[in-house]
Amino acid sequence: MVNLTSEQTERYSRNIIMREIGGKGQKKLLSSHVLIIPGIYGELFASSLYLAAAGIGKITVIGNESLISYLENFKNEVEDLNPDVKFNVLPETHLPNLQSKIDVVITTLPSKHEYILNNNFIRGVPIVLGSVSDGKGIMTVVSDRKRLQTYISNHTINNLFPTTAGFLGILQVVETVKIILGHKHLDEPERLEFDLLSMEFKTTRRDET
Amino acid sequence: MIPFYSINQLTSEEKSLLKNSRVLIIGAGGLGSPVAYYLTAAGIGNLGIVDSDVVDLSNLQRQILHRTSSLGVPKVESAVKRLKKINPDVKIETFNTRLSRDNVMEIIQGFDIVVDAVDNFSARYLSNDACVIQNKPLIEAGVLRFDGQVMTILPGKGPCYRCIFPSPPPANAVPTCQETGILGAVAGVIGVVQATEVIKLILNKGNPLVGKLLIFNGLNMEFITVKASRNPDCPVCGDKPFC
Ligand SMILES: [Zn+2]
Numbered sequence: 001m002v003n004l005t006s007e008q009t010e011r012y013s014r015n016i017i018m019r020e021i022g023g024k025g026q027k028k029l030l031s032s033h034v035l036i037i038p039g040i041y042g043e044l045f046a047s048s049l050y051l052a053a054a055g056i057g058k059i060t061v062i063g064n065e066s067l068i069s070y071l072e073n074f075k076n077e078v079e080d081l082n083p084d085v086k087f088n089v090l091p092e093t094h095l096p097n098l099q100s101k102i103d104v105v106i107t108t109l110p111s112k113h114e115y116i117l118n119n120n121f122i123r124g125v126p127i128v129l130g131s132v133s134d135g136k137g138i139m140t141v142v143s144d145r146k147r148l149q150t151y152i153s154n155h156t157i158n159n160l161f162p163t164t165a166g167f168l169g170i171l172q173v174v175e176t177v178k179i180i181l182g183h184k185h186l187d188e189p190e191r192l193e194f195d196l197l198s199m200e201f202k203t204t205r206r207d208e209t
Numbered sequence: 210m211i212p213f214y215s216i217n218q219l220t221s222e223e224k225s226l227l228k229n230s231r232v233l234i235i236g237a238g239g240l241g242s243p244v245a246y247y248l249t250a251a252g253i254g255n256l257g258i259v260d261s262d263v264v265d266l267s268n269l270q271r272q273i274l275h276r277t278s279s280l281g282v283p284k285v286e287s288a289v290k291r292l293k294k295i296n297p298d299v300k301i302e303t304f305n306t307r308l309s310r311d312n313v314m315e316i317i318q319g320f321d322i323v324v325d326a327v328d329n330f331s332a333r334y335l336s337n338d339a340c341v342i343q344n345k346p347l348i349e350a351g352v353l354r355f356d357g358q359v360m361t362i363l364p365g366k367g368p369c370y371r372c373i374f375p376s377p378p379p380a381n382a383v384p385t386c387q388e389t390g391i392l393g394a395v396a397g398v399i400g401v402v403q404a405t406e407v408i409k410l411i412l413n414k415g416n417p418l419v420g421k422l423l424i425f426n427g428l429n430m431e432f433i434t435v436k437a438s439r440n441p442d443c444p445v446c447g448d449k450p451f452c
Contacts, residue, residue: 013267018354018390020428042250046397049273053393080276081269135405135415139430162219162251163405170243170397174355174427177392183428192430196405197415199423201432 002027008084012055025181026055030084032103032180033058035095035122038067039108040132042165043172045074047106050173052078052085056180058100061089096121104128104176108168128175129188130168135161135197137168140188141175164196219252223412228254230411233320235259235308235336237284239391240326240350242274243400244407249292249299251408256292257320259304260284271393308332313339322410324403325349328385330377337362337370341446346410348403354389355427357399360418360437361406364446367419372440372447395427 004012004023008030015021021029034056038044044061051059059078061071068089078087090098102125109131130139171192178185186192186203193202219227232253234241237260248256262284264275272284279287285303292299304316308327313335317323323345325336333349340347340362347362349370362369402423409415422435441448 007266010266012270014270014387014390015392016390017388018392020355021390021392046401050394050397053270053273055270077276080278081273083277161405162408163247163401166243166247166250167398167401167405170394170401171430173394174392174398175430177394178428186430192432194432196402197409199402199416199418199421199434201423201434203429203431 004030008055011082011084015054020183021181028180029055029177030057032056033060033098033100034176035102035105035125036061037105037107038063040160040165042160043108043130043132043169046166046169047173047176048074048078048087049081050170051176052082052087054173054177055082055084056176057085059085059087060098060102061087062092062095063089064091104179106169106172106176108132108165108172126179126185128172128179130172132160132164132168134159135164136193136195137164138191138193139168139171139175139186140191141179141186142188144188161196167194167196219412224252226411227252227408230322231255231257231320232322232324232407233257233259233317234324234326235332236326236328237272237274237288238262238268238326238328239271239352239393239396240400240403241288241324242272243397244324244326244404245274245288245292246295247401247404248407249295251404252296253299253407253411255300255302255320257302257304257316258285258288259306259308259316260288261305261307267387271391271396273393273397308335310335314343317343317345320345322346322348322407324407326400326403333370334377338445340364341369348406350399350403352391352396352399353384355392355395357395357425357427359399359402359406359423359425360421361410363417363419368437368439369443369446371445372443373422373437375440375444392427395425398425398427 012026016026071089075087105127126143129142190206191204234244237258264279264287274291275287283305285305289301341364344364350359424433
């Protein structure tokens with residue numbers, strides 16, 4: 001991995017000073033590639049901005065022509081927040097031709113989950129998965145397809161409180177950064193459940209399930 | 210076709226409540242960024258933003274309201290530019306100044322709810338004391354490393370910041386985020402909780418974090434709530450204030 005420039009050392013100084021990241025971790029983040037398979041706009045915006053701020057080198061969003069043109073301005077915003085980041089929206093047919101391997105997938109139900117399940121290109125890649133409804137949400141990390149299949153059955157979504165999708169999207173970034181850095185993270189059936197209206201939270205651990 | 214859901218569950222009555230409310234955000238940094246972003250997106254009609262800094266390169270790993278092209282620009286100015294793109298109708302009053310004993314009472318006067326998004330103790334105690342005196346709800350938060358905490362202060366209905374932390378720690382006793390670092394997304398999580406509390410208060414929905422301190426540990430992906438009660442001897446909101 002190449003060394004950090006003096007500008008990068010300054011930009012990421014609040015990351016680098018933490019022992020959980022350091023210069024080595026920052027270089028890892030810069031050379032990583034996160035794929036977003038969007039389910040909800042609010043989540044897509046929130047995760048993209050915070051992934052970019054952290055210095056995730058490549059962010060790819062899967063979307064159709066209308067999403068690509070919709071996100072044209074947003075691409076400029078993300079890359080102006082951090083020019084170290086390449087943010088691209090690609091049709092799903094491009095996925096197998098991507099030049100670099102994917103480190104983490106972020107997605108929210110309902111999305112094209114059958115596509116994730118059937119795509120060999122992302123086999124074995126950890127998926128930071130979320131679902132939301134009203135002010136509530138669940139987040140977990142899945143890398144086993146059988147578990148994913150169980151998880152996505154019977155999923156419904158209801159009207160969202162204005163901050164629910166953004167909250168989930170940012171939590172997914174925290175988990176993504178930890179996965180890339182090799183820290184302990186949620187692992188289905190471990191889950192975080194939240195309710196922003198009652199402000200109640202529950203993290204289920206593996207030994208409790 | 211990817212299904213997209215950007216469902217707005219707000220009724221027209223709720224929308225007008227948000228549109229007519231006035232929220233002051235003290236600080237346009239790591240916490241102020243998501244707070245301002247989400248309050249604007251939710252349709253809050255009138256915002257006030259207090260910050261005396263200019264955008265610095267080391268801010269951009271967490272302050273999503275600012276851009277590389279805005280380096281050196283006053284944060285309040287950079288914030289307005291960004292927020293107007295989200296909602297061109299939002300009215301924003303900017304205070305390009307440091308919160309002080311001399312200006313705090315006047316600045317908060319014109320607002321219904323105050324959000325504390327600062328990184329230093331003197332501003333934290335100033336806004337707490339001023340909000341208690343003017344009987345205004347205050348959403349208080351702090352973040353460091355992978356950790357954060359939030360509480361909602363409703364003067365007279367629950368503890369204020371001084372009830373729990375009676376006086377500022379000695380200078381240099383508590384490290385700053387410059388010394389210990391902060392993961393940007395952790396500030397994001399806490400800022401969104403603050404914005405959520407504001408919206409809940411305006412819409413009178415759910416249970417606010419009154420008498421409860423919400424503590425987030427990002428490394429464990431865990432939130433815990435610690436109960437707190439009013440201190441009758443609190444120098445600000447107690448039975449005999451300022452005695
Ligand atoms: Zn008090």
